[in-house]
Amino acid sequence: MSKKVISVLVAAILALTFVMAGCSSNSGTKKTTDNSSVNDTQKVEPVTIEFWHTFSDTEDKILNEQIIPDFEQKYPNIKVKATRMPYDGLKQQVISAVAGNATPDVMRMDIIWVPEFAKLGALQPVDNLEGFDAIKEKAFKGPMETNYFNGHYYGIPQDTNTKIAIYNKTLLQQAGLTEPPKTFDELVAAAEKIKGKDRWGIAISGTGPWGIAPYFLSLGGKVTDDKYTKATGYLNSPESVAALQKLIDLYNEKLIGPCILGGQPDTWGGMKGNNYLMIDDGPWFYSIQGDAAKQSTVPALFPQGPGGSISVVGGEDLVLFKTTKHPKEAWIFMQYMFSETPQKLLAQQAGLIPTNMDVANSSDVSGDPIISLYVQQLKTAWPRTPSPNWGKIDETLGQAFEKVFRGKATPQQALDEAAKQIDEFLQNN
């Protein structure tokens, strides 16, 4: 008998909790809808928009202490809830957010992801919004184009970057040079002079396009035609094969360091430990390491090879998710982030290269010697093939190069095979 009573009691309690949980969530939603209706009648109830980004420590501080307060002062009706996300695993996180309808309103996203998420249908085109044309006019063309997919623009550029050559001052002196090498041949000659135990001339951060492309392209290699429709005939052209062969030869002569295949020391460690004469990196190298790095290194343009001095375009775009509840306010925030104040703050205090040409050309920004080097390098930099299949192209290229460095294939074999696969990816855009 008592058993029965207990079980009935438990059932009753369980049922009650369910009902109560249902009630409370119901009343919750009711409240928020009330709020928004108040909003419509012009009573000042701020709208909160959620903003995801991957700003670095320094940049995050500028965002929270200077940029967002300035924005909220200018637009008191809009509050910005900024969330800093770790770059590792971020793509997966955004995908789950998209699938679960839990995306932020605005996100500062790696330029290479924009076409992919646009194809997926997660982003809203912004080229029909008021004020877009003015932004397009003011923005650098390369970074702007990274937002383009299938006839529409799905975002606006926030900041851009590229990589330049960074030399170790001590080793440069030991090689008998007073200034950085101007050509690839000079670099190789200097590398031979300092070559020794735990000492290498060139440190390439990996076999993926972001790591190796500046060397491959400067040495005359090509990935696709200028319109990004075809890789066969370009990636496996005699010039490309020769460029890759040259890199392999340098690696076998121990002029290129072990970090290209993930070995130790890595580029930053090798620069600090006087193991590497030259590494390459983006503006964050100096903004993260601070003044000590400025003392011990010399930045310069990529050395000229048969293909010129060609680096890679990187950067971040601002995108608007389809599921946003406040598209108007989110767009206002995006436009603001492209405007002078935030772009200038991030350029001057964190070394982020502005995408707004007015800001980039203003004397406060272009006066910085390091930023002006990056801006100059950007003029010839390679925007990685804009394609929703870039992720797969990136992997294919990286594995093709890796196979060659590991001695699993000749340059001709690896590039022939990769070109064929990339052709397919480009056709299925």
Place this chain on the structure above:
Amino acid sequence: MLSQSILENKSKNNKKNSHFKQKFKEWFEVLPFIGLGLVLLSVFVVYPQIKNIYMAFTNYNIMPGQPSEFVGFANFMRAFHSEKFWLAFRNTVLYGVVTVPGQMAIGLIVAVLINNVIKGKNLYKVMIYIPVITSWIVVSLIFKYLFTDGKEGLINYALLKLHLISNPISWLQNTWTANFVIWVLGIWKGIGWVMVIYLAALQGIPNELYEAAEVDGANPVQTFFKIIIPLIKPTTFFILINLIIGAFGVFIQVMMITNGAPLGTTDVLLNYMYNRAFSDFEFGYASAISVIIGIVIMAITLLQKRLLKYDEFNY
């Protein structure tokens, strides 16, 4: 006569009815206790599994409300024709072949040793069990640093100092050394669990058997092989099945330590599946791989039950 049989029938029916009533009452009484679990199980286990099987036959679109094209067995055919899938399959099987016997042998030896010490039994148990409850992520990162390439890596440093090697080994840059690191981690982390289960089994062996063996003049090695091993056979089967199923779940350490590098030659099925889904957005294909994994595990379990007969011992 007739009325009697009718009466009998009636009473039978009554009995049946009351039997149902009884069952119903029982269910009603236990429902509050299992109801919540049942709901959670269906929402978080049963439904995702059914949906997963459905996804495996489509070109699945992750966007809510978007149609997904039905493609039949195309995803499965693609897996069977993919070199990378078979590489991952090979590595998963190898992981099982190496780590399952490794964990069981070492775990059993440790269990017997601990069972025989008089002082500090719990201390040893805790020490050996700690790896089991540590986070996979943390120990994977620690192993990655231990086996760093170059002479700065701790393992390389120790081996160099001991003059066992003359040049630092690039542990994570070669297929087999990298697989070795993954296997060592798997064995090290699994020993504790095997030990605990075996210890429980060892404590179930009556003392009289040891005493009888001693009287008959058996030495410790004979006792181990003739008494202990046969008597813990059911436990061994239990551990074997669990470890094999566990081996198919090898994932985090591979993702954290090599992520398939070099060139996908250390990839395992779950990592391959994860990257297809969350890096390439190929959810249909990834679901097909997970269905294949599920079928393989089910087949192995059934086969084991067939091949290895469970013998219950009665002392």
